Structure formats: C-alpha cells, structure tokens
C-alpha cells in the first residue's frame with residue numbers, strides 16, 4: 001500500500017502532470033460545485049417567487065374575509081331575526097355596502113331570505129371547512145370558475161354572506177398549471193381554490209406535514225406551503241417543476257463559462273508551485289551533497305542561575321548568492337521528500353565535528369538535535385549517534401533529541417525507538433509542547449525527560465504574575481509528572497522573571513542569546529567558565 005502510494009506520487013511528481021491533474025480535478029469540482037450552487041440558488045429564487053405569489057393571494061383572501069366578517073358582525077348586532085321586508089332591505093343594503101359581499105342571506109330553520117331575489121344561493125350542507133368561532137367558513141371548490149358563482153361562504157349564527165370566485169382569483173396567476181390550496185388548521189384535507197379537494201399532506205404520508213415556508217418536490221411538481229396572519233388556515237401552492245428546471249439551467253449556464261478559466265488558473269498555479277518546489281528540492285539536494293548546510297546553536301540557560309547548560313542545534317541554509325532560506329520553508333519540504341533523513345544525519349555529524357572537543361571538556365553541557373517524524377520511527381539515528389559518539393569520545397548524555405508532538409502520531413513505533421535512544425543514554429525532549437497533540441495521555445506512556453513550552457505560550461504570558469496563561473499550567477503538570485521544562489522564545493526580562501516564579505527550570509530565547517555559530521557558542525562557554533574575560537550575555 002505504502003509502496004503503491006510512493007509509486008503514484010513519483011509518477012505524478014512532475015509539473016505538467018500535476019498541473020493537468022489539478023486542472024481536471026478543479027474543473028470537475030467547479031462544474032459540480034456550480035451545479036450545486038445553481039440548484040440552491042434556483043430553489044431559493046423559486047421559493048421567493050412562490051412566496052410573493054402566495055403573499056398576494058393571502059392579502060386578497062384576508063381582505064375578502066375581513067369584509068365578510070365585518071358584514072356578518074353588522075348583521076349580528078342589529079335586532080332583526082325574521083324573514084320580512086325589513087330584513088330583505090337590510091340584506092340588500094349589506095350587499096350594497098360591501099364590495100366583496102355578492103349576496104347576504106338569513107337562514108334559520110324554514111326561514112330563508114336573501115339580498116338576491118332570484119335564485120338565492122344556499123350554503124353547502126356539509127360541516128364548515130374552517131371553524132373560527134364565532135364564524136364558519138365554506139370554500140365551494142367544486143364549482144366551475146365562473147365569476148358570478150359564489151366560492152366562499154361565511155356564516156355567523158343565522159346570517160350568511162357569499163363572495164364571488166372572481167374576487168378570490170383576480171389577484172393570483174394560476175395560468176402555468178399551478179394549484180392553490182387552503183389548509184384549515186388540523187385538517188386532513190386541502191381545499192383547492194379551484195377543482196376538487198385532496199387529502200393533506202399532498203402526496204406524503206400523513207405524518208410528513210411539510211414545514212411552512214419550505215419548498216418540497218412532489219414528483220414533477222413543487223409544493224410550497226406558507227402561513228398567513230390568521231392561524232386558522234395556511235396556504236399551499238403546487239406548481240410544475242419546469243420553471244425550477246429552467247432557473248437551474250439558466251443560472252448554471254451563466255456560471256459554467258467561468259469554470260474553465262478558473263480551472264486553468266489553478267492548473268497554472270499548480271505548475272508553478274510544483275516547479276518551484278522541485279527546484280527548491282534540487283537546490284537542497286545540491287546543498288546537502290556539497291555539505292553547505294550549517295548548524296547554529298541557540299544556548300539554553302538554567303533560569304534561576306542564568307548559566308548556559310547546553311544548546312539547541314538549528315539548521316541554517318544560505319544559497320550560493322548568500323540569501324538565507326528559513327527552516328520553516330525547507331524543513332517541511334525535506335520531510336515530504338525524505339531528504340530530512342540526510343539533514344538529521346548531517347546535523348548530528350556537524351554538531352560533533354564542531355563541538356566534540358567542547359563537549360568533552362565540559363561534560364555538564366549538552367546539545368539537542370531536532371528529529372523529524374520519520375527519524376523517530378527508525379533505529380537509524382540511534383545507530384549513527386553511537387558510531388559518532390564513539391569516534392568523538394563524547395558521552396550519549398550530551399546529545400539530546402527533540403521531537404515534536406506531530407512526530408508522535410505513530411505512538412507505538414515512536415515509543416519503542418525513543419526507549420531505545422534513552423537506553424543508549426540520550427535525553428528525549430518534546431519540542432513545541434502544547435501545539436500538536438490533542439491527547440496528553442502519551443506523556444504517561446513515553447520516556448520523556450523534558451518539555452519545551454512553545455514560544456507562542458511564552459509570548460502570551462500575562463504581564464502580571466497573577467494573570468493565568470497556559471504556560472503556568474504546563475509547568476505545574478510537568479512538575480507533577482517529574483519532567484523538566486524549557487521555556488522557548490523568551491524575549492523579555494519580565495517573562496523570564498515570571499517563569500522563574502512559576503517554577504520553570506530552563507529557558508532559551510533572544511533575551512539570552514540568538515542562535516550562535518560554533519565559535520560564538522564556544523566563546524560564550526569560555527566566558528562562563530572563566531576561561532575568557534566575562535562580558536554580559538545579550
């Protein structure tokens with residue numbers, strides 16, 4: 001599996017191939033992504049259009065209902081309860097005064113008189129479609145769409161008022177084959193403004209009542225349900241999905257032409273990136289072959305006494321033109337190409353070449369070397385260190401290894417090799433502590449001598465000793481686990497003072513010293529041990 005992945009990577013590790021792959025993949029993603037976006041946008045636009053359409057109808061129906069209720073309330077308030085000439089005149093007056101009241105009637109047992117003298121209307125014989133006491137509503141949905149036929153009946157006691165279908169429909173456009181339903185609260189029936197009533201929810205199981213203001217697909221139709229001001233009923237609009245498909249088509253086709261240039265741009269950027277990466281990789285290889293990588297040593301101090309107790313070896317690379325390249329740039333590259341193994345070996349070798357004698361003379365000093373994840377999972381580094389330490393006659397305790405939490409992803413393998421390093425006498429330090437591993441349980445399982453608190457936590461140290469940052473917690477936890485602590489990136493005296501108060505053991509940072517050449521480091525140690533005249537370290 002690993003071999004196959006490596007083979008695939010090698011085959012693809014070519015600017016043109018990577019660019020072609022990136023173009024194709026991004027084109028595919030952009031086309032699919034734009035389709036998804038077009039779908040979402042078209043649905044939203046369709047929903048808004050249906051909402052506006054339904055809103056117009058709701059407003060009209062509220063207007064009609066309001067006027068009909070007003071007419072009924074007026075009839076209810078007056079004392080007449082007999083079908084006689086006065087009642088007839090009253091009913092005619094009510095119909096005359098209210099634009100939407102096509103007919104007003106008094107129906108009580110055998111008594112039936114209406115504002116319409118010929119062919120007075122009768123309300124449906126079924127129970128009211130909507131019960132909103134004191135009013136009752138019937139929607140006469142079976143009638144043909146003739147403007148003079150009553151489509152809506154409202155009653156209060158014995159009084160009835162009728163509204164013409166034309167007044168309900170003149171505000172809503174149903175020409176595209178759309179259907180409009182009124183859903184009384186709690187009803188299992190949808191009352192169409194036109195046509196026959198249907199079970200509700202439409203085309204769904206009874207338990208699957210759609211949420212108001214959402215768009216649903218029912219086969220080749222769309223269902224939009226909306227609530228109005230009156231909780232007694234809601235509205236459902238059913239339209240053919242053709243208009244949605246048209247919207248998707250239009251939106252998607254507007255975006256499609258942009259996908260190809262964008263994919264080509266991504267392909268071109270990939271080409272440049274891979275080429276730059278490959279040329280950096282070649283340059284790094286040349287630098288390794290010509291042993292151009294250098295080591296700088298950042299001194300580590302005991303915080304309480306301010307004595308230098310060792311140093312961290314940091315790789316330095318300058319191009320032939322003298323321009324420096326940051327390890328933050330080429331170390332991740334070297335980790336991905338495998339060149340990091342060569343870098344680690346080179347560092348170990350150079351540390352002992354440059355400082356072997358100093359370490360022999362000062363057995364209390366140590367130098368720590370950074371390991372990458374792949375170094376932690378192989379016995380190679382331990383074997384090389386053993387050979388070099390024997391050649392330079394330096395004690396294994398004077399070479400420590402720093403591993404980052406990222407290097408501990410394969411915990412089992414890391415544990416066995418770190419135990420091997422410790423068994424040889426090396427110290428193991430966890431670098432950038434707190435930035436890379438979510439589960440700290442590894443601290444109980446791994447053979448660790450020292451935690452290096454990441455400089456981000458030191459930079460965030462509060463200015464007052466009473467304040468609570470992350471660093472004091474790490475220090476306390478390390479003390480409980482009997483692990484030493486080195487604080488990285490100390491830049492201010494205040495931070496050093498605070499760290500001493502919190503109980504940190506060691507520190508490194510620009511406050512004490514920047515990374516030094518081997519000669520500068522030797523000089524620092526010489527001054528400290530009185531072999532050279534002392535000057536203040538800064």
Ligand SMILES: Nc1nc2c(ncn2[C@@H]2O[C@@H]3COP(=O)(O)O[C@H]4[C@@H](O)[C@H](n5cnc6c(=O)[nH]c(N)nc65)O[C@@H]4COP(=O)(O)O[C@H]3[C@H]2O)c(=O)[nH]1
Pocket residue numbers: 298313314315326327328331340343344347370371372431432455488489490491508509510511515
């Ligand atoms: N702002 C600030 N920075 C400070 C201060 N004191 C030290 N530093 C910088 O912080 C980094 C400390 O090293 P690191 O955490 O191991 O972080 C290192 C380490 O992870 C990696 N690295 C460096 N050399 C090697 C190496 O030989 N092998 C491996 N595998 N990684 C290395 O590259 C990273 C960056 O190294 P550098 O650029 O040398 O950056 C170094 C050092 O120059 C300070 O007071 N303030």
